[in-house]
Amino acid sequence: MGFYDDGQFRSAKNRGPGSSSLLRWIAVVVVSAVIGSVTTMAAVPMMIEANIIASPTAANANLENMSYHNLQPVTVQINDAVVQAVKKVRPSVVGVVNYQMMANAGSTSTSLQEEGVGSGVIFSSKGYIVTNYHVVQGATKVEVVIHKKYHVYATVVGYDPYTDLAVLKVPSSYIQPGDVAQFGNSATLQVGEPAIAIGNPAGLDFADTVTTGVISATQRTMPVIDEATGNVIGEQTELQTDAAINPGNSGGPLCNILGQVIGINNSKIVAHGFEGMGFSIPINEVRTIVDQILATGHATHAAIGVEGESLSAVPSEYQPNVPVDYGVWVVSVMSASAKASGLEHGDVIIAVDGHKVTGITSLRSILWKDFQPGQVVTVTVYRDQQKENLKIKLGELPPPSNTASSSPAPGSSSGGSSGINPLDPFGGAGN
Secondary structure, eight states: OOOOOOSTTOOGGGOOGGGGHHHHHHHHHHHHHHHHHHHHHHHHHHHHHTTSSOOHHHHHHHHHHTSGGGOOOOOOOOOOHHHHHHHHHGGGEEEEEEEEEEEOTTSSOEEEEEEEEEEEEEOOTTSEEEEOHHHHTTOSEEEEEETTTEEEEOEEEEEETTTTEEEEEOOGGGOOGGGSOOBOOGGGOOTTSEEEEEEOTTSGGGTTEEEEEEEEEEEEEEEEEETTTTEEEEEEEEEEEOSOOOTTOTTOEEEOTTSOEEEEEEEEOOSTTOOSOEEEEEHHHHHHHHHHHHHHSBOOOEEOSEEEEEGGGSOGGGOOOOSOSOSEEEEEEOSHHHHHHTOOTTOEEEEETTEEOOSHHHHHHHHHHHOOTTOEEEEEEEETTEEEEEEEEOEEOOOOGGGGGGSOOTTSSOOOOOOOOTTOOSOTTOO
């Protein structure tokens, strides 16, 4: 430890013959104090008379007026933005109950039983509701609970396993104008802004539970998992939030501070040691898929017709001799159009019509957002050190074969859920 010494506090023992100057200094101070006191006593009455300062009597009166006995109570009106946002969006949040034919306990017979509960969002006065595909996957019937009191069987309009979205419909007579959610713009979200999740964690006993947090990230690449098999069937870019998301929140809204829906909650990380890592499908992506489902009963995704892997994920012993460190390494060529173009195993796709492809997720995003099946595109590849441009007619991504046996038929009054997987998109007892 050090001490700061600027010379002001030196010991008197170190002083020489000049020490007597201290007595002279003390005398000056005393005389100055006496003169100042006399002057003040003479000046105060004149200052009071001139109203420059208040008299002691007036000062005491002012102090009495300031007594806490005379303070008036203050009423504070709290119009909290979160409260107002919740009031705005809560009427649009519904429960989605998954019923399946299941074996009766102690019997070989089966009956229609509740398999799981998720959430959904009313987005149209005509009775349309968006939820997660895994919430309605494999069910015999889907029931929607509106305002926690109306239990209505819903029709499955369509679904998309690749984005984990589904559209339901209930009679419009159950929908009031204030029940329709307002969608926001997920493209303008900023990390750190407030996020509000509403849903039915642990089932309908905890309906309309509200949790708050922030947008933790706007572009997280997350796997899309088929809950019937546990297989990864794709990847998509999602919002990350630390607002608490639990089983039963799946299909419910993530909202901004204005009460606008900015995402549909669908998963969380539940590994040991992790907390507050939930994920939501951006509402702009939801809009696109919902529009396609309403138009055709299903979503369409353009595809080149290859199986591939991000170049950065290819083991070093299989790394191709190319002058780039990004792109998609072609494992196999599947479609006739891709084969006819000359695309081969080992090629590295780096661009589609000039859009840079950094990896498999990037390729899917470019194809799904910017192109439609049937379009002819220029695919730029590296084959060893040689760059080539190939013309390929895009096909359509087929439905995952492993979901066919557990998917509700569009137009039926059915839907479902599934088991828990490592990322737990709300399977098991509650979706």
